[in-house]
Amino acid sequence: MKTSSSRQCPSALRAKLxxxxxxxxxxxxxxxxxLVKRYGDFTAVDGISFSVxxxxxxxxxxxxxxxxxxxxxxxAAVASRTSGSMTVAGLDPQREGPQVRARLxxxxxxxxxxxxxxxxxxxxxxxxxxxxxxRYLTSKADELxxxxxxxxxxxxxxxxxxxxxxxRLTIARALVNDPDILLxxxxxxxxxxxxxxxxxxxxxxxxxxxxxxxxxTHHMEEAEQLCERLIVVDHGQxxxxxxxxxxxxxxxTREVLELRFGMDRNSELAAELEPVLTDAAIGFSHIEVLPDxxxxxxxxxxxxxxxxHSTGRRPxxxxxxxxxxxxxxxxxxxRTLVD
Amino acid sequence: xxERPVRPRQAEPSPxxxxxxxxxxxxxxxxxxxxxRVLRSMRAYASVILFASVANPIIYIVAMGLGxxxxxxxxxxxxxxxxxxxxxxxxxxxLAATLMMSGAIxxxxxxxxxxKWRRGYYAxxxxxxxxxxxxxxxxxxxxxxxxxxxxxxxxxxLAFGVLASPWAFLQVLTASMGGLALGLPIMxxxxxxxxxRGRIALIxxxxxxxxxxxxxxxxxxxxxxLPLQMLGWLSPLWHANELGRVLSFGQPTPVWLIVxxxxxxxxxxxxxxxIVQRVYTARLGYDEWRGRxxxxxxxxx
Ligand SMILES: Nc1ncnc2c1ncn2[C@@H]1O[C@H](COP(=O)(O)OP(=O)(O)O)[C@@H](O)[C@H]1O
Ligand SMILES: [Mg+2]
Numbered sequence: 001m002k003t004s005s006s007r008q009c010p011s012a013l014r015a016k017l018x019x020x021x022x023x024x025x026x027x028x029x030x031x032x033x034x035l036v037k038r039y040g041d042f043t044a045v046d047g048i049s050f051s052v053x054x055x056x057x058x059x060x061x062x063x064x065x066x067x068x069x070x071x072x073x074x075x076a077a078v079a080s081r082t083s084g085s086m087t088v089a090g091l092d093p094q095r096e097g098p099q100v101r102a103r104l105x106x107x108x109x110x111x112x113x114x115x116x117x118x119x120x121x122x123x124x125x126x127x128x129x130x131x132x133x134x135r136y137l138t139s140k141a142d143e144l145x146x147x148x149x150x151x152x153x154x155x156x157x158x159x160x161x162x163x164x165x166x167x168r169l170t171i172a173r174a175l176v177n178d179p180d181i182l183l184x185x186x187x188x189x190x191x192x193x194x195x196x197x198x199x200x201x202x203x204x205x206x207x208x209x210x211x212x213x214x215x216x217t218h219h220m221e222e223a224e225q226l227c228e229r230l231i232v233v234d235h236g237q238x239x240x241x242x243x244x245x246x247x248x249x250x251x252x253t254r255e256v257l258e259l260r261f262g263m264d265r266n267s268e269l270a271a272e273l274e275p276v277l278t279d280a281a282i283g284f285s286h287i288e289v290l291p292d293x294x295x296x297x298x299x300x301x302x303x304x305x306x307x308x309h310s311t312g313r314r315p316x317x318x319x320x321x322x323x324x325x326x327x328x329x330x331x332x333x334x335r336t337l338v339d
Numbered sequence: 340x341x342e343r344p345v346r347p348r349q350a351e352p353s354p355x356x357x358x359x360x361x362x363x364x365x366x367x368x369x370x371x372x373x374x375x376r377v378l379r380s381m382r383a384y385a386s387v388i389l390f391a392s393v394a395n396p397i398i399y400i401v402a403m404g405l406g407x408x409x410x411x412x413x414x415x416x417x418x419x420x421x422x423x424x425x426x427x428x429x430x431x432x433x434l435a436a437t438l439m440m441s442g443a444i445x446x447x448x449x450x451x452x453x454x455k456w457r458r459g460y461y462a463x464x465x466x467x468x469x470x471x472x473x474x475x476x477x478x479x480x481x482x483x484x485x486x487x488x489x490x491x492x493x494x495x496x497l498a499f500g501v502l503a504s505p506w507a508f509l510q511v512l513t514a515s516m517g518g519l520a521l522g523l524p525i526m527x528x529x530x531x532x533x534x535x536r537g538r539i540a541l542i543x544x545x546x547x548x549x550x551x552x553x554x555x556x557x558x559x560x561x562x563x564x565l566p567l568q569m570l571g572w573l574s575p576l577w578h579a580n581e582l583g584r585v586l587s588f589g590q591p592t593p594v595w596l597i598v599x600x601x602x603x604x605x606x607x608x609x610x611x612x613x614i615v616q617r618v619y620t621a622r623l624g625y626d627e628w629r630g631r632x633x634x635x636x637x638x639x640x
Contacts, residue, residue: 073627076465078464078465078625078627079627080625080626080627089358094625096362097467097469097625098362098365098366098369098467098468098469099358099359099362099467101362101465101466101467102358102359102361102362102365102466102467103358104465106465108461108465110458110461111458112457112458112459112461112462113462114380114457114459114462115457116380116383117379117380121379125375125376125379126462126466128372128375128376129365129372129373129376129462129463129466129467129468130355130361130364130365130372130466130467131361131364131365131368131369131372131467132354132355132361133354136353136354136355140355176355177355177358177361178353178355178356180358
């Protein structure tokens with residue numbers, strides 16, 4: 001997918017199609033062109049271009065230090081760009097910060113809830129920053145707590161909440177101004193799997209409602225679950241762009257065979273296995289060598305395993321699974337997402 | 340604000356729907372939003388604040404006025420300063436000193452909390468508020484605390500018959516100015532730190548405490564040897580004390596000196612605000628400076 005295709009409709013084209021109402025060309029929620037951010041002589045974001053349509057759920061997938069949070073902060077109108085251009089809700093975040101921030105809901109990577117206040121007061125106080133009337137906020141807070149499944153905790157102090165509840169409260173708080181765009185920076189990092197699934201369910205509902213979501217994650221399952229489209233980011237650059245399924249199709253095989261032989265003969269073994277597996281029936285692509293295991297990429301991993309067994313080699317463990325974004329990342333960068 | 344047209348009866352629009360209006364409201368009233376927020380967190384220890392503002396003057400009155408005053412008052416007349424008693428002489432100083440000390444609390448710990456410990460400033464940063472409004476809101480909340488504290492203090496003083504003139508209530512202003520004139524530079528310093536590393540405690544011990552003792556709070560500054568007097572001239576507290584005495588019991592003071600006292604405080608406040616605003620903008624604005632690590636000499640990451 002070309003990023004430029006979904007950018008703001010050029011006025012020349014618009015003129016040609018006179019008579020068609022303007023609303024037929026909705027400007028994108030976010031359009032970033034050649035975004036660069038340097039800290040001193042270190043380049044954290046190195047020429048990123050993307051665009052997010054209104055109502056889309058868009059992800060930035062990448063390992064720690066890839067520049068995801070930095071990109072999010074530039075979108076959120078709290079960090080400057082070194083160069084490049086960007087519009088958020090049609091406005092330049094760097095010149096019209098307050099107006100842009102009025103349109104956003106932000107879930108930062110690091111929680112900054114007020115631990116001294118109750119759950120409910122946290123939402124109300126945050127709403128006051130937007131100048132929303134207290135009368136409106138009291139009923140809005142109830143609605144948001146219901147959505148975040150925190151109604152029963154409404155009068156608890158924030159310090160008494162679990163990590164997952166705090167995260168849900170942060171999301172509820174970010175929704176207080178009915179944002180046009182919701183920015184989520186690693187929404188579930190550090191949560192246990194159960195809390196993570198509860199949160200995904202809430203975010204999925206927002207996605208269903210048509211809220212524009214932009215989220216960063218280094219968790220590939222999260223990206224697969226929540227993003228319609230994503231960019232894979234590494235070292236501040238875009239490695240690939242597409243839908244989760246499209247990326248997997250494009251950069252990986254359907255299935256993966258994970259093999260552990262024990263000992264550190266892995267790279268030797270990989271070299272031995274490659275000719276064995278190279279066969280149209282298996283749909284073999286390549287082998288990745290990880291410190292503790294081999295990953296054999298093949299359309300039919302079952303057949304690949306049988307072939308290996310037939311040569312008399314006995315892996316200590318073997319596992320067949322579908323390809324994931326993790327494999328895409330490994331393919332593109334030679335590294336794993338989580339270290 | 341333009342007047343809203345009469346709405347049709349059905350479907351009340353959400354006040355959050357008009358985002359332009361939210362942005363405009365923040366640009367007009369943003370400081371108030373932040374003030375409200377800081378006052379709210381002060382409310383968590385409101386009872387302590389209230390108790391302190393009532394108990395503090397009473398303790399001082401008993402200890403200094405009656406105890407020490409009995410000792411000092413015997414051989415010393417405060418008539419040349421315009422005061423009827425030692426208690427009357429030190430009352431304005433005690434008010435100014437108390438505000439200075441509560442300023443040195445409210446403009447240090449909560450600042451470190453906002454940037455580092457609880458990161459509340461970063462919550463505000465994500466909203467339409469600007470860094471300058473965030474700083475100003477914090478300061479306004481401290482001013483509200485100053486005003487409440489002074490009002491309670493002066494009421495207690497009134498009850499003890501220590502206020503000689505109705506002008507005395509104007510001390511609310513001069514004492515608050517004294518609190519800000521020291522508090523703002525300290526706030527700027529703390530806001531520039533990435534970590535506390537005991538710096539706030541150092542400030543309390545080696546800036547606030549000495550100023551409390553050497554600013555002519557309990558005795559005329561002229562009692563000290565000249566080098567120490569000169570230290571007092573630099574102290575915002577001394578200027579606030581002297582203005583308080585002029586207002587409270589008409590301490591004879593040349594007009595030029597009154598002007599100097601007031602001007603010194605105003606200049607310190609303006610300079611302090613200028614720096615505070617710069618530091619907040621550097622940390623919460625687009626430049627996202629992370630703050631200085633105390634004791635760190637080398638290059639910063
Ligand atoms: N304010 C800053 N000053 C200097 N370096 C920074 C700053 N913020 C982030 N970085 C650096 O930029 C890189 C990208 O950081 P970040 O955007 O937080 O990555 P991610 O969110 O993908 O983990 C990291 O190497 C980080 O250390
Ligand atoms: Mg990050």
